[in-house]
Amino acid sequence: MLSLASSEDFTARTKRDLSLRLPALTLLRDVAIESAQEHIAGHLEIVVPKLTKREKECLKWMASGKSTWEMSQILSCSEATINFHMMNIRSKFGVFSRVAVVFKAARIGLLDTA
Structure with missing residues (x-):
């Protein structure tokens, strides 16, 4: 899980920094989800019995x-x-x-x- 929590106040500078990094963070999220799909599919095959x-x-x-x-x-x-x-x-x-x-x-x- 990716968290952007911080103990600092949410200032205008923090907002600007976040806005600049948001495209990269979105890409990181998408890559993480896509990478996890293969693992999740393999895990479901183990967990969910194959029924006729x-x-x-x-x-x-x-x-x-x-x-x-x-x-x-x-x-x-x-x-x-x-x-x-x-x-x-x-x-x-x-x-x-x-x-x-x-x-x-x-x-x-x-x-x-x-």
């Missing part, structure tokens, strides 16, 4: 409070298939319950796009 299309559908319905049977009816498949997807989702999130999956997914913003 069907797992995303199950996650959406799970977050809506649907039971395994209800999801099987909505997605036109067996309860065993839903349980298979749920097991994979829990494994990818590294948790043991549906509540924990929903909590983690909401925290990292997956439910906005699921």
Whole structure:
């Protein structure tokens, strides 16, 4: 974080100096953000589990409070298939319950796009 805080009074000279340096500071900000994008993208790949299309559908319905049977009816498949997807989702999130999956997914913003 770049801070321009100072213990000195904000004088006309300080304003003029800041105005002269503002283009360079803006460029520095833009370069820092651009440089961070690659790191951030790599970090998100680690934090956000890769889910299949069907797992995303199950996650959406799970977050809506649907039971395994209800999801099987909505997605036109067996309860065993839903349980298979749920097991994979829990494994990818590294948790043991549906509540924990929903909590983690909401925290990292997956439910906005699921």
